[in-house]
Amino acid sequence: MYQEETIIAPATGHQSAAIAVIRVSGPASIKITKKVFKSKFKKNLKNQKSHTLHFGEIVDGAEIIDEVLVAVFERGKSFTGEETVEISCHGSVYIQDRIIDLFLEHGARLAEPGEFSMRAFKNGQFDLMQAEAIADLIASDSKASHDIAMTQMRGGISSKLDNLRKELIRFTALLELELDFSEEDVEFADRTEFIKLLNDIQAQVRSLIDSFSYGNAIKNGVPVAIVGKPNAGKSTLLNKLLNEERAIVSNIAGTTRDTIEEILNIGGIKFRFIDTAGLRDTEDEIEKIGVQRALEKAKQAKVILYLFNLEENTVAEITTHVEEFQREDVHLILLHNKADEFSEDKIADFNKQLSAKTGHEIFNISAKQGDNVEEVKSHMLSIIKPDGFDNELIISNKRHATALKKALEALENAATGFSMNIPSDLIAQDLREAIRQLGNITGEIDVDRDILGLIFGEFCIGK
Numbered sequence: 070m071y072q073e074e075t076i077i078a079p080a081t082g083h084q085s086a087a088i089a090v091i092r093v094s095g096p097a098s099i100k101i102t103k104k105v106f107k108s109k110f111k112k113n114l115k116n117q118k119s120h121t122l123h124f125g126e127i128v129d130g131a132e133i134i135d136e137v138l139v140a141v142f143e144r145g146k147s148f149t150g151e152e153t154v155e156i157s158c159h160g161s162v163y164i165q166d167r168i169i170d171l172f173l174e175h176g177a178r179l180a181e182p183g184e185f186s187m188r189a190f191k192n193g194q195f196d197l198m199q200a201e202a203i204a205d206l207i208a209s210d211s212k213a214s215h216d217i218a219m220t221q222m223r224g225g226i227s228s229k230l231d232n233l234r235k236e237l238i239r240f241t242a243l244l245e246l247e248l249d250f251s252e253e254d255v256e257f258a259d260r261t262e263f264i265k266l267l268n269d270i271q272a273q274v275r276s277l278i279d280s281f282s283y284g285n286a287i288k289n290g291v292p293v294a295i296v297g298k299p300n301a302g303k304s305t306l307l308n309k310l311l312n313e314e315r316a317i318v319s320n321i322a323g324t325t326r327d328t329i330e331e332i333l334n335i336g337g338i339k340f341r342f343i344d345t346a347g348l349r350d351t352e353d354e355i356e357k358i359g360v361q362r363a364l365e366k367a368k369q370a371k372v373i374l375y376l377f378n379l380e381e382n383t384v385a386e387i388t389t390h391v392e393e394f395q396r397e398d399v400h401l402i403l404l405h406n407k408a409d410e411f412s413e414d415k416i417a418d419f420n421k422q423l424s425a426k427t428g429h430e431i432f433n434i435s436a437k438q439g440d441n442v443e444e445v446k447s448h449m450l451s452i453i454k455p456d457g458f459d460n461e462l463i464i465s466n467k468r469h470a471t472a473l474k475k476a477l478e479a480l481e482n483a484a485t486g487f488s489m490n491i492p493s494d495l496i497a498q499d500l501r502e503a504i505r506q507l508g509n510i511t512g513e514i515d516v517d518r519d520i521l522g523l524i525f526g527e528f529c530i531g532k
C-alpha cells in the first residue's frame with residue numbers, strides 16, 4: 070500500500086536561495102527524521118506537540134550537513150493529513166540533495182509530482198477542485214488570477230456545485246422510487262417543482278460555462294494577432310502599445326518576416342500581442358513562411374486587430390480578408406490606421422462603404438501618433454471582461470468547463486424528456502449522468518485513477 074510509504078521532496082523548488090523547505094509526509098516521517106536530526110535542546114521529536122519548531126543539526130554520522138529548523142505536524146493536522154515534517158535548511162542545492170539522500174537511505178521515497186496534494190485529496194483534506202485551485206494559486210501572476218484561484222480554493226464554487234448535485238440526487242431518487250411502484254402509478258416527485266429545479270440548475274450551470282472564456286483569459290492570457298497588408302502599420306502599433314521600440318518599423322513593405330510576441334497587462338488581464346508579417350503573395354521563400362505564420366497566429370487568436378487604410382487598401386480587398394478571418398470564437402476588430410494622413414470626410418466615406426459590406430465597427434487610429442489607441446485597448450478589455458460577472462463564480466479550468474458542458478447536455482435531455490413524457494427510467498438516466506459529471510468536478514464520486522494521475526501529474530514535485 071503506497072499510502073504507507075513516507076515520501077520526501079523539496080517544497081521550495083530545486084534552486085539556490087537563502088532558505089529551502091523540504092517536506093516529508095507519511096507514517097515514518099518523525100521516525101526517520103529522528104535518525105538524522107540532532108536537537109540543540111535534546112528534545113525527542115516523537116513527544117513534541119503538532120505545529121512546533123525545533124532547532125538542530127542534520128547529521129550524516131559524524132558529519133554535520135546543515136543547521137536546520139524542523140517543524141512537526143501530527144497526523145490529521147497537516148496539509149496531507151498524514152504525519153508530516155518540514156525541514157527548513159539553507160537553500161543550497163547541494164545541502165538539499167544531501168538531506169534528501171539521507172532520508173532516502175533511511176527508508177523514505179522521493180515523491181512523485183503532485184503526490185502531496187494527491188494524498189491530501191485522498192485523505193479528504195479538500196476536494197479535487199480545491200486541489201486544482203492550489204496549483205492555480207501558485208501559478209497566479211495577476212490580481213485577477215489570484216482572486217479566482219483563492220475563491221476556488223476556499224471552496225466557493227465547490228459548495229455551489231455540491232448543493233446543485235444534492236438537489237438533483239434527491240429528485241432522481243424520488244423518480245427512481247416511482248419505478249419500484251410502477252404498477253400503482255404513484256408520483257413521489259412533484260413534476261412542477263422538478264421542472265422548476267431543472268430550469269434553475271441549467272441556468273446556473275450555463276452561467277458557470279459562460280464564465281469559462283473569461284476565466285481562461287485571466288489564467289492563460291488572451292492572444293491578439295495584429296494583421297494586415299505590408300506597411301499597414303502593424304509593427305508601429307505593437308511598439309505604441311508596448312511604449313517601446315520593440316519591432317523594426319520601416320516604409321519598406323515586408324519589413325516584419327517572423328512573428329513577434331509581447332505581453333501587455335491591460336486592466337489586470339494579460340494580452341499577448343503578436344505582430345506578424347504583412348499579408349501578400351510573394352515569391353520570397355522566407356517572407357512566404359512569415360505570411361503562413363501570420364495566418365496561423367490569426368487562427369489561434371482570440372482577438373484579431375486588422376489594420377488598413379483608404380490609400381493602400383480597397384473595400385473589396387478588406388472585405389475578402391474579413392471573411393477569411395471571421396470565426397465564431399474570435400473578436401475581429403477593424404482599425405483604419407494612419408488616420409493622421411487623411412481628411413475625416415474621406416475616412417468616414419470609406420468606413421461607411423466598408424461597414425455596409427462587413428457589418429463591422431471600425432476604429433480610426435494613428436498607430437504612429439497613438440491617437441485612439443487607448444480606446445482600442447479599453448474596447449478589447451470590455452469584450453474579454455463582460456460586465457455583471459459574479460467574481461465569486463468563475464471557472465478557469467478546462468476540465469471543469471468540459472464536465473459542466475456534459476452535465477448541461479444531460480440536463481437538457483432530461484428537460485426535453487419531461488416535456489415529451491418520456492418514461493421516467495430514461496429521464497433518470499440523464500439525471501444520473503448530470504450528477505456524475507458534477508461530481509467529477511469536485512471528485513465527489515470515485516474519479517478514475519487515470520484521471521487523478523493526469524490532474525496531479527501536472528503539479529510539480531513537492532506540491
Ligand SMILES: Nc1nc2c(ncn2[C@@H]2O[C@H](COP(=O)(O)OP(=O)(O)OP(=O)(O)O)[C@@H](O)[C@H]2O)c(=O)[nH]1
Pocket residue numbers: 297298299300301302303304305306317318319320321322323324325326345346347348406407408409410434435436437438
Ligand atoms: N502617418 C502615419 N504613418 C504610419 C502610421 N503607422 C505606420 N506608419 C508608417 O508606415 C510605415 C510602415 O509601418 P510598419 O509599422 O513597419 O508597418 P507593418 O505593417 O509592420 O509592415 P510590414 O512589417 O512590412 O508588414 C512606416 O513608415 C511607418 O512609420 C500612422 O499611424 N500614421
Ligand SMILES: [Mg+2]
Pocket residue numbers: 303304305316317318324325344345347
Ligand atoms: Mg512590421
